[in-house]
Amino acid sequence: MLLTTLLLLPGAGALFLALLPGSRRSAVAATALIFSGLAFLCSLLLLAGFEQGTADMQFVQKIRWFDVAEFHVSYHVGIDGISLFLILLTTLLVPLVALSSLRVAQIRGYMICLLTLEVGMLGVFMAMDLVLFYLFWEVMLIPMYFLIGVWGGSQRIYAAVKFFLYTMVGSLLMLAAIITLYYANGAESFDFLQILARLEEGAIQLSPLKEQLLFWAFFLAFAIKVPLFPFHTWLPDAHVEAPTGGSVILAGVLLKMGTYGLLRFCLPLFPAASLQYATPICVLAVVGIIYGALVAMVQPDVKKLVAYSSVSHLGFVVLGIFMFNVEAMEGATLQMINHGISTGALFLLVGMIYERRHTRLIEDFGGLAHSMPHFSLLFMVITLSSIGLPGLNGFVGEFLVLQGTFLERPVFAAFAATGMILSAVYMLWMYQRVFFGEAKNPANRELSDLTATEIGVLIPLAILALWIGMQSSTFLRPMDSSIEKVVQRVQQVRDSQPVRVDNRGN
DSSP states (O other), X not given: OHHHHHHHHHHHHHHHHHHOSSOOHHHHHHHHHHHHHHHHHHHHHHHHHOOTTOOSOEEEEEEEEEEETTEEEEEEXXXXXXXXXXXXXXXXXXXXXXXXTTTOSSHHHHHHHHHHHHHHHHHHHHBOBHHHHHHHHHHTHHHHHHHHHXXXXXXXXXXXXXXXXXXXXXHHHHHHHHHHHHHHTTTSOOBHHHHHHHHHHTSSOXXXXXXXXXXXXXXXXXXXXXXXXXXXXXXXHHHHHSOHHHHHHIIIIIHXXXXXXIIIIIXXXXXXXXXXXXXXXXXXXXXXXXXXXXXXXXXXXHHHHHHHHHHHHHHHHHHHHTTOSHHHHHHHHHHHHXXXXXXXXXXXXXXXXXXXXXXXXXXXXXXXXHHOHHHHHHHHHHHHHHHTOTTSHHHHHHHHHHHHHHHHOHHHHHHHHHHHHHHHHHHHHHHHHHHSSOXXXXXXXXOOOOOHXXXXXXXXXXXXXXXXXXXXXXXXXXXXXXXXXXXXXXXXXXXXOTTTOOTTOO
């Protein structure tokens, strides 16, 4: 019942806000903070009760949901080491976003969208029935569409529609693949674990062509969400036009739904196709790492720079997933969390300075370290986290990905490593231009430093960046068994078909 309670809390908050009489800002803000805060506390119970050393799903709840004609769908939820920290990241970011959005216009509608979005995101990481997964995947589209389209910038409608259409196209392909798998399972169930078990036993036989088509249907849906190069073009528009809270959730959680889907569904369900197409996918990942970094380097807008950095950083995650070894895949999973922390914090910081200056152009700043020392310090900590400084969270994830990649494909590791170098270049160059030098613009000399509320929003993320960097085993141990299970599934197929599929491309 714990997972169901966790799902119901933000949903109940959204419903309560919709029925709340009047529209007092303080009451709306308090309600959103209470329900999202309770969801975070509930997620801590998951962490406290999580059993390490097992790859089995935990906190499982399964109920027959509905039978329509010959379709049988169950409410089946559960988590393992792969989804545990993604749920914790989601429940942490939502109250922080709510706290940072207390001055937003039309606050009731904003908070309803935010809490509804949390339901969809949590459901994606819990769902073990493929139809249930698809429904939660679609649920999160609508509130994010409104967050961008109503509270976004001047081009918000264009960005919202582009985001919606890109994601919807991939979703429809995935739905077709889900229905195909259902009939391959004898029209018995959409249950992911049952379908996976029957595939492993050989009770479900997929021809090579059918497996490849199903793999690509799932893969394209997830690649668009990541977004993997060249499916990334919706992301900069969505980030730049979204309100600060929308950008934080988009970077911190929504993009991880794509990489999570690759790890949870594509590799276990379609291991032969995953092995067969690993090389071109890894090429796209490396291209995305370098391309995203180079484009970020020339951006005049700080928010757009951070948006393109996401393309680069998530390239590391995809690269690690398709190395099919424990080191790289654990690094990729940890990097999902790291990116949510560092990039989410960067978007919060950019939003805070935008509220004061109403501009995001780098050339409009300079010398902020003199007028905003606390802001400058926290921005530096998060910048160093993003570029992977040893001792902070970004280093651990990217180092493990590069280590695992070097074991399988040394050339790919060499090219990917340039992404870490380039990220230091564009992030530190941006920091230098924004914070150092003389404050030539009088407006920059009169800026107020961070408020207590803003510091309270940023400090938890800064602490997490340091904690993961110094005590990464705390986060890696719970995911060991789940990652090893996925690796074993792929390795068994590779060992049984050594000639047809070779991960090294020989």
